[in-house]
Amino acid sequence: MSVSIMNEKKAQHQTEKLDEARVINFVGDIKSEFNKISWTTKDELTSYTKIVVGATFVFGLGVFFMDIIIQTSLHSLNFALKLIAG
Numbered sequence: 001m002s003v004s005i006m007n008e009k010k011a012q013h014q015t016e017k018l019d020e021a022r023v024i025n026f027v028g029d030i031k032s033e034f035n036k037i038s039w040t041t042k043d044e045l046t047s048y049t050k051i052v053v054g055a056t057f058v059f060g061l062g063v064f065f066m067d068i069i070i071q072t073s074l075h076s077l078n079f080a081l082k083l084i085a086g
Contacts, residue, residue: 040048
């Protein structure tokens with residue numbers, strides 16, 4: 001009975017060592033992947049930010065004007081139906 005307990009503890013200890021090795025390998029892999037990243041420069045980041053803000057503004061204006069057109073159409077249709085139906 002004591003032999004089986006010792007074997008279990010030995011197996012558990014080996015498993016813990018494997019887990020530690022996996023964590024160390026994982027952290028090493030992360031470091032190597034971070035070295036492969038090509039980070040943007042400050043000038044690139046500034047220009048990309050301007051592009052995104054400008055495009056957001058333009059699309060926002062487009063949605064605003066479409067909303068105005070739809071509202072005007074619906075109010076005109078409502079007015080015309082009131083004239084027809086009485």
